[in-house]
Amino acid sequence: TLMFAIIIGLIVIALVVTLLLKGYYPQAILFMGGVVLLTCTAIFGWGDLLNAKQTTNFIGFDIFKVFSTGFSSRIAGLGPTLMAIGGFSRYMEHVGASAALFSVFEKPLKLIKSPYVLLGASFLVSQIMVIFVPSHAGLALLLMVTLYPILIRSGVSPMSALGVIGCAQFVDVGPGSGNAILAAQTAGVDVSEYFVYYQLPLFVGVVIILTFVHMFVQRWWDKREGWVFDPNNIQTLAGAKTTEQDKKVPKIYAILPIIPLFLIIFFSKVAGSHIRMDVVTAMVISTVIAIIFELIRLRNFRDVLASFKLFFEGMGKILVSVVSLIVCGEFFAAGLIKSGFMGTLITAANDAGFGLATMVIVGGALVWLFSFIMGSGNAAFFSFAPLLPNVAHVIGVPIIQLIFPLQVILGFGRASSPITGAIVAISGLAGVSPFQVAKRTFIPMLFGTAITYIAYFLFWY
Numbered sequence: 001t002l003m004f005a006i007i008i009g010l011i012v013i014a015l016v017v018t019l020l021l022k023g024y025y026p027q028a029i030l031f032m033g034g035v036v037l038l039t040c041t042a043i044f045g046w047g048d049l050l051n052a053k054q055t056t057n058f059i060g061f062d063i064f065k066v067f068s069t070g071f072s073s074r075i076a077g078l079g080p081t082l083m084a085i086g087g088f089s090r091y092m093e094h095v096g097a098s099a100a101l102f103s104v105f106e107k108p109l110k111l112i113k114s115p116y117v118l119l120g121a122s123f124l125v126s127q128i129m130v131i132f133v134p135s136h137a138g139l140a141l142l143l144m145v146t147l148y149p150i151l152i153r154s155g156v157s158p159m160s161a162l163g164v165i166g167c168a169q170f171v172d173v174g175p176g177s178g179n180a181i182l183a184a185q186t187a188g189v190d191v192s193e194y195f196v197y198y199q200l201p202l203f204v205g206v207v208i209i210l211t212f213v214h215m216f217v218q219r220w221w222d223k224r225e226g227w228v229f230d231p232n233n234i235q236t237l238a239g240a241k242t243t244e245q246d247k248k249v250p251k252i253y254a255i256l257p258i259i260p261l262f263l264i265i266f267f268s269k270v271a272g273s274h275i276r277m278d279v280v281t282a283m284v285i286s287t288v289i290a291i292i293f294e295l296i297r298l299r300n301f302r303d304v305l306a307s308f309k310l311f312f313e314g315m316g317k318i319l320v321s322v323v324s325l326i327v328c329g330e331f332f333a334a335g336l337i338k339s340g341f342m343g344t345l346i347t348a349a350n351d352a353g354f355g356l357a358t359m360v361i362v363g364g365a366l367v368w369l370f371s372f373i374m375g376s377g378n379a380a381f382f383s384f385a386p387l388l389p390n391v392a393h394v395i396g397v398p399i400i401q402l403i404f405p406l407q408v409i410l411g412f413g414r415a416s417s418p419i420t421g422a423i424v425a426i427s428g429l430a431g432v433s434p435f436q437v438a439k440r441t442f443i444p445m446l447f448g449t450a451i452t453y454i455a456y457f458l459f460w461y
Contacts (some may be wrong), residue, residue, distance in 0.1 A: 009341035037335025090314025100253035160218035163440025368413035375419035
């Protein structure tokens with residue numbers, strides 16, 4: 001029965017990947033993949049679809065209740081965050097704030113002759129921001145509002161900029177990360193200890209190396225694709241296209257895209273404030289401030305208030321393109337988990353009698369692959385983590401030695417996936433295919449995976 005579950009799982013994964021590569025609507029393909037896996041789970045009795053409190057008491061309905069439960073969870077959690085950022089981004093584009101921001105930085109940026117040096121510096125800045133915005137998709141969208149227009153106007157190709165922004169949070173690092181908290185709890189160590197002694201040294205080393213990897217890889221892709229910078233023809237979205245209206249926008253508008261970052265950072269534990277500011281609240285406050293700016297500048301009460309609908313249009317666009325894909329991706333992931341596909345593979349690796357080194361290599365490859373297929377680091381890790389203490393006990397090592405490398409490695413798989421929330425979100429704003437962006441993140445993330453393996457066996461093994 002378990003082998004049959006593995007065979008069915010592999011067939012469904014192969015079909016899903018093939019259809020995605022052929023350009024089929026990804027939400028539909030992932031949804032149907034989830035339906036097939038959950039239907040097989042119900043028919044062959046591979047596991048329970050829902051717990052006793054959630055079940056509809058009819059297995060046919062439970063398959064779709066799994067979807068509605070996941071949808072409700074996302075709409076209540078990550079969904080509003082992504083939608084609010086999308087709404088704010090749309091309003092910034094409307095008022096010309098991105099153009100104003102660039103006009104302020106234009107002169108100092110021109111001192112940096114190579115756009116790829118600027119790209120490397122941008123990657124470093126994005127990694128510092130991970131501490132303040134622990135959401136991969138949330139941080140990527142914030143960078144699309146602030147950093148992306150500056151890079152485009154400075155001579156960086158749109159695809160290179162998206163490649164760096166897509167890797168904004170390539171590892172779930174820091175005390176604010178759900179995966180890091182789960183890893184620390186499972187290993188029985190303090191979260192801050194896990195961050196300082198395990199994650200931070202590796203993270204700093206990988207970031208420094210990947211800064212140069214991005215510079216060379218993105219330059220190689222630009223040459224391969226024949227991209228040439230033309231300042232008179234910047235055909236991208238997210239406010240990077242200068243219009244006559246943008247030229248009339250006062251320079252004070254440059255502060256508008258930065259206000260959310262200021263609010264999030266200033267009102268946080270890191271800044272020592274007892275006031276807490278979540279992303280959605282920061283976006284709404286910042287949009288209201290932008291509306292006040294517009295009222296003062298245009299003095300047209302009716303038209304400026306009417307422009308507020310653009311905020312909701314931006315939210316709706318993100319719901320249609322991004323939140324829907326995340327929900328469908330997680331529904332597909334639920335099929336892989338509930339069918340026993342993932343657990344069976346891990347158990348098989350454990351039963352094979354592998355030692356620590358082999359388990360780290362094989363387990364790392366599995367979590368990388370699953371996070372890539374699912375487009376979610378959380379889905380992959382939350383299904384793996386509970387199984388690892390038993391594996392560590394069998395091979396006779398502390399849990400931390402096994403869980404630490406796997407927790408880091410799965411982030412590289414997620415940032416390489418064309419269906420992960422962040423990549424879908426930024427590609428939607430820029431008007432390009434998520435597969436084009438994933439192509440730009442894939443090679444740097446492979447380097448990151450290799451560096452992590454090497455560092456682990458040199459310093460932690």
